[in-house]
Amino acid sequence: MPRRRDLRSICLIGSGPIVIGQACEFDYAGSQALKVLRADGFRTIVVNSNPATIMTDPGFADRTYLEPLDLAGVADVLGRERPDALLPTLGGQTALNLAMELVDEGVLAALDIELIGAGPEVIRRAEDRELFRETVRLAGLKVPESTIVTSHDEVPVELTFPVILRPAFTLGGHGGGTARSWTEFVELLDRALNESPVGQVLVEESLLGWDEFELEVIRDRRDNVVIVCSIENLDPMGVHTGDSVTVAPQMTLSDEAYQELRDAAADVIRAVGVECGGSNIQFARHRESGELRVIEMNPRVSRSSALASKATGYPIAKVAAKLAVGYTLDEIPNDLTGKTPASFEPTLDYVVVKAPRFAFEKFPGAETELGTQMKSVGEAMGIGRTFTEAFLKAIRSRELDGGAVTPRARALARRPRRRRLAPPEAARALGRRHRRPVRND
Numbered sequence: 001m002p003r004r005r006d007l008r009s010i011c012l013i014g015s016g017p018i019v020i021g022q023a024c025e026f027d028y029a030g031s032q033a034l035k036v037l038r039a040d041g042f043r044t045i046v047v048n049s050n051p052a053t054i055m056t057d058p059g060f061a062d063r064t065y066l067e068p069l070d071l072a073g074v075a076d077v078l079g080r081e082r083p084d085a086l087l088p089t090l091g092g093q094t095a096l097n098l099a100m101e102l103v104d105e106g107v108l109a110a111l112d113i114e115l116i117g118a119g120p121e122v123i124r125r126a127e128d129r130e131l132f133r134e135t136v137r138l139a140g141l142k143v144p145e146s147t148i149v150t151s152h153d154e155v156p157v158e159l160t161f162p163v164i165l166r167p168a169f170t171l172g173g174h175g176g177g178t179a180r181s182w183t184e185f186v187e188l189l190d191r192a193l194n195e196s197p198v199g200q201v202l203v204e205e206s207l208l209g210w211d212e213f214e215l216e217v218i219r220d221r222r223d224n225v226v227i228v229c230s231i232e233n234l235d236p237m238g239v240h241t242g243d244s245v246t247v248a249p250q251m252t253l254s255d256e257a258y259q260e261l262r263d264a265a266a267d268v269i270r271a272v273g274v275e276c277g278g279s280n281i282q283f284a285r286h287r288e289s290g291e292l293r294v295i296e297m298n299p300r301v302s303r304s305s306a307l308a309s310k311a312t313g314y315p316i317a318k319v320a321a322k323l324a325v326g327y328t329l330d331e332i333p334n335d336l337t338g339k340t341p342a343s344f345e346p347t348l349d350y351v352v353v354k355a356p357r358f359a360f361e362k363f364p365g366a367e368t369e370l371g372t373q374m375k376s377v378g379e380a381m382g383i384g385r386t387f388t389e390a391f392l393k394a395i396r397s398r399e400l401d402g403g404a405v406t407p408r409a410r411a412l413a414r415r416p417r418r419r420r421l422a423p424p425e426a427a428r429a430l431g432r433r434h435r436r437p438v439r440n441d
Helices: 024-039 070-083 094-105 106-111 119-129 129-137 180-194 255-272 305-310 316-324 387-396 407-413 415-421
Strands: 009-013 043-048 063-066 085-087 146-149 162-169 177-179 200-206 211-219 225-233 244-246 277-287 292-298 351-357 378-384
Touching: 009 024, 009 070, 009 094, 024 043, 024 119, 024 305, 024 316, 043 415, 070 094, 070 106, 106 146, 119 129, 129 200, 129 255, 129 292, 162 180, 177 180, 211 255, 211 305, 211 316, 225 255, 225 305, 225 378, 244 305, 244 387, 255 277, 255 292, 277 305, 277 316, 277 351, 292 305, 305 316, 305 351, 305 378, 351 387, 378 387
Parallel strands: 009 043, 009 085, 043 063
Antiparallel strands: 146 200, 162 177, 162 200, 211 225, 211 277, 225 244, 244 351, 277 292, 351 378
16 A cells, blocks of 8 residues: 555644653654655645754755744644645644644635544544543443543532542643642642643542553554553552653563553554554553553654654654555564564563653752652653663663752651652652761761
8 A cells, every 4th residue: 555645745733842741752753754754755844833843954844834833823834835634643732732723623624634643533532531431431441430520510529539630632641630638629620620721621530559551552544553662650650651760661560461451552542543653552550450441542642652762663753654644554664673564563672761850959849749740851761681770771861960959859858768758759759869967976
């Protein structure tokens, strides 16, 4: 199946300014995609508000627009260039939300522009909390017990705390959190409703303490599904995966349990309908009982996709771009091996560990306790033959200033050890120590 001949020009939306949860990973993805599309003979157009990116450098696209990433700015560019297709799955949550605005406002239909990579219904099923919950249940899988809330009047009176709040269509868990009392719940709900572009919040049962896993999955139009990488969080549920130390491949599951996870990921990507690109699917698993819950899914190249690509050598962004224009996995060569197609899954004989990098020293008043909203500003990756080797490489690669600690971190260090380990604090997660002077007397 050759690439689509009815497409001549493609517009790609960037991710805009660097923010927590959405930074250089999407510049990395967009740059890869632009190279691939131009090599295939497509005319490429880029819209991005951030000039400090590689994808906006001369030579990466045929036309580059530095415009505000809002409905008016992008619609104006589309009206001038009239591309055949819009590819929103490589620009993070910003591009995905903008694509849905363009669909809802009728801009794409009026200009006869096709949304490729992920169609409108696919994006809604993955990003709309209620639709995703029903889709997963219809596939025969379990999700955490939850209710959809769009105002304070819809909150059930019989809530049992703690509960997790997850706003719809947001990035990095933005606006979400864990409420342990009615006072916390009211405060968090106000914030979550304001942060959600559609004013929708999922109030979910707490799975705090369950193991968390995520899988990078790719599917093509012929229903070939590839599990590119499995990632295990060292921190349990309750800490955003971007703030947790993670290891690839997963280390603690038996083969039977891992196959269950793989089958569930394939069922989810098929049920949602992603058929020409990559997705990141997150799971919670109870260590004792083996119960499995589907947490959420990103129908796009995600922050974890860049980590998985570098960990495995599998170019997820490049493959996703090729799938979006009509290729299938068996037609895309694997750049790393030079012999096998992209339909072959990577196999790792080494361990990769990702350690988050925090910068609380720059924000003295910031709350350092970790939760479902991402707070890290970067990450470092270590590769080794053993977990210990990879872990220590990742921790050392963060290049922290040992003396740059926050007032809260010092206060945490003065607590009794048991209390110091109880809350998931950034200092605890990264093993930073605050030693008292040693007395010789």
